[in-house]
Amino acid sequence: SQQGEEDPQALSIQEGENATMNCSYKTSINNLQWYRQNSGRGLVHLILIRSNEREKHSGRLRVTLDTSKKSSSLLITASRAADTASYFCATRAIGNTDKLIFGTGTRLQVFP
Amino acid sequence: GAGVSQSPRYKVAKRGQDVALRCDPISGHVSLFWYQQALGQGPEFLTYFQNEAQLDKSGLPSDRFFAERPEGSVSTLKIQRTQQEDSAVYLCASSPRPRGEETQYFGPGTRLLVL
Numbered sequence: 001s002q003q004g005e006e007d008p009q010a011l012s013i014q015e016g017e018n019a020t021m022n023c024s025y026k027t028s029i030n031n032l033q034w035y036r037q038n039s040g041r042g043l044v045h046l047i048l049i050r051s052n053e054r055e056k057h058s059g060r061l062r063v064t065l066d067t068s069k070k071s072s073s074l075l076i077t078a079s080r081a082a083d084t085a086s087y088f089c090a091t092r093a094i095g096n097t098d099k100l101i102f103g104t105g106t107r108l109q110v111f112p
Numbered sequence: 113g114a115g116v117s118q119s120p121r122y123k124v125a126k127r128g129q130d131v132a133l134r135c136d137p138i139s140g141h142v143s144l145f146w147y148q149q150a151l152g153q154g155p156e157f158l159t160y161f162q163n164e165a166q167l168d169k170s171g172l173p174s175d176r177f178f179a180e181r182p183e184g185s186v187s188t189l190k191i192q193r194t195q196q197e198d199s200a201v202y203l204c205a206s207s208p209r210p211r212g213e214e215t216q217y218f219g220p221g222t223r224l225l226v227l
Contacts (some may be wrong), residue, residue, distance in 0.1 A: 004154075033215060042116075042203060043155070045215040049170060088154050098143055098210055102154030 004089050004103030006102075012109040019076040021106040023089030024069075030092045032065055033100065034074050037086045046074075046087075081112045116219035118204050124225045125194045133189045133222045137206030144187050145216060146179055147203040155203055162186060162210045169174070194226045 004025040013019055025032070031050045035043040049056045049065045049072070056063045062075040076083055086107045090100040117136045137144050142181040143162055147155035157163075163184040172179070176194075176195050181187040191198055201223050205216035 015164065035218075042220040043205075045158040045217070092152075098207070100155075100169070100216060101157065101159055102147075103121040104152050111227060 002061050004091060004101070006087075006089060006103040006106045008106060009104070010107045010109070012111065013079055015079060015081055015110055015112050017079055017110075018080050019083070019108055021074045023072045023103050025072075025076070025089070025091045025103070026035050026070065026103075027091075028094045029067070032063075032072050033090045033092070034061075034072075035064060035088045035090060035102075037088065037105075039085075042072070042102070043088070058110045076108075079108075081110050084108060084110045116204055116206055116217050118202075118219040118222050121221050122218065122225075124227065126227055127188075127196060128193050128203060129183070129226075130190065130192045131194055131224065133191075133202050133224070135204030135219060137185065137190070137204070138208075138217055139185075139209050141206035141217075143203040143207045143210050143216075144181055145207075146187070146189050147205065148173075149201040149221070151200070151202055158202075159187070172188045191224075194224075196226050199224055199226045 004023050006023045033048045034046045037043045047058045061079045065072045075089050086105045088105045089103045118196045119134045146158040149155040159179045160168040161181040176192045201221040203221045205218045207214045207216045
């Protein structure tokens with residue numbers, strides 16, 4: 001079963017607007033990662049935030065993590081049509097496992 | 113350098129047929145993962161190799177699913193007696209070291225359709 005739930009399930013915005021996606025998860029984690037998946041293609045890693053971090057930036061991406069609420073958000077600023085994709089959060093649980101547990105994803109559509 | 117590659121990219125199988133899906137990880141990567149992604153869902157973990165050792169197969173849905181990585185590089189996921197519910201995209205990922213914080217590098221996936 002999937003660890004996380006993301007909302008919204010789908011999001012449509014205009015180019016230049018910001019997009020915010022939220023992820024909730026269930027168990028204690030080592031880190032949380034965000035991935036992007038374009039139609040018909042594999043997953044591409046975007047950003048990783050460790051459990052002892054609260055916020056991280058990478059280019060137009062800003063990720064926050066609240067371990068007390070078991071939630072994370074991904075903000076994409078000044079969106080572009082090329083940002084159109086599905087976005088997934090994935091958690092790596094504490095322990096001796098390396099597997100990632102993915103959320104259900106948010107489908108982002110950016111209109112030019 | 114080359115990323116993770118998977119073959120075939122698409123596979124159509126008749127129900128009951130056996131299929132074999134191949135993954136070529138990034139050279140030198142120790143860890144290799146298989147995930148199954150149903151339509152409209154996030155990937156779900158199937159199995160994990162550290163070199164040639166299969167350390168976690170807790171996600172394999174039934175004994176019809178079998179994975180191997182005999183020489184610690186290329187991996188094959190085999191599905192015997194395929195069923196319609198096996199239709200999904202099968203993703204392979206690799207990462208440089210085990211038990212680290214490295215991200216996983218994903219291949220393009222094999223889209224399996226069982227008729």
